[in-house]
Amino acid sequence: MAPQNSLIPAEEQSNYETFRECLSEPVLRILATAPEKPPRRRRGGKKKKCPVKGDAVRIGEEMEQEEDINVAEDLGEFVDYLATELFASLPQPIRNLSYTAFQSTPSLRETYSPPLSPTTLDALIATIPHSASDSLSSYGLLPPHSDTLDLARLLSPVLESYITSATAPPPIWSATRTDFCEICEREWIPTTYHHLIPRSTHSKVLKRGWHNEERLNSVAWLCRACHSFVHRVEPNEELARNWYTVELLRGREDVQIWVKWVGRLRWKKR
Structure with a gap:
């Protein structure tokens, strides 16, 4: 919570x-x-030796x-x-x-x-x-x-x-809502539904036989930061064709790096 x-x-x-x-x-x-900060120099100019x-x-x-x-x-x-x-x-x-x-x-x-x-x-x-x-x-x-x-x-x-x-109406997928983000797994953060196969690609998906019609409305519940990140990792057609499940997305190296970073963020009680 x-x-x-x-x-x-x-x-x-x-x-x-x-x-x-x-x-x-x-x-x-x-x-x-943002650009990474350069590594800090150690005082004394020499690295201390450790036994192991x-x-x-x-x-x-x-x-x-x-x-x-x-x-x-x-x-x-x-x-x-x-x-x-x-x-x-x-x-x-x-x-x-x-x-x-x-x-x-x-x-x-x-x-x-x-x-x-x-x-x-x-x-x-x-x-x-x-x-x-x-x-x-x-x-x-x-x-x-x-x-x-x-x-x-x-x-x-x-x-x-x-x-x-x-002001959005309750989605028809509300029954599938999780109490955590399915990418970063933070449990205390609001989630939004993400179409695992973006709606803009549905016609092409069916025409080219990438997926069955039953899979078109598959959704995942993601926090807003992860939701936006997923849409940046690949164009919609690539998401639809190759990254259409949470498991596939979480298996990507860039997603794993993102999860490690964003998962450390916590809001404190005020």
Whole structure:
């Protein structure tokens, strides 16, 4: 179960968690592809000798793992802080969006249906506190001396993704929902359904006999970060033809590296 954020009202917790996931996806994507830091030089210029070479390797690996865990914890805290700042600044109607409210309130659909109009986007960006903008810049997610246009470019897809998720009807595959992401196996994080055979390829799949029709609607339940990552590893046709099960995806080396990295991220109770 995801930790409850005491700064967010109980009735908004579910939407907050969805918003946090929508925000974390571009943050993780940008930071995960950032250039690696050069190896640190050891003091003294010489490496200390250990009685056993294997011990030196093991100690080095443990130090690297501990450093990776610390980085992941810091990043998790940053995303949680940033999501809280941004979500709490949004107007109350958008914080409480739901499928029922969206369908029964024409004004909500007119104002918040994606793609957001420039007027609506400007109004939402204007609510964001300067502290959040400064944090985005300090992590390299915004360029130095960024303006509202840079902020809008970064957050527009986040807001539209959140609105789409918060107002989506219950899927027909809801009975198959798992209580964990089927890629990274995190149990405390919201999941979305991923068509293992992308819908845009269904006609070609049947025409070329890649799969039977019964398999077309197979889905996996993935956290938003893993969902987006899967769609980046291969084009839709390749996913449909060669990577159409969770087992096949998890067997890929790039997916295993991603799982090892993203699996360290944890949101802390606030």
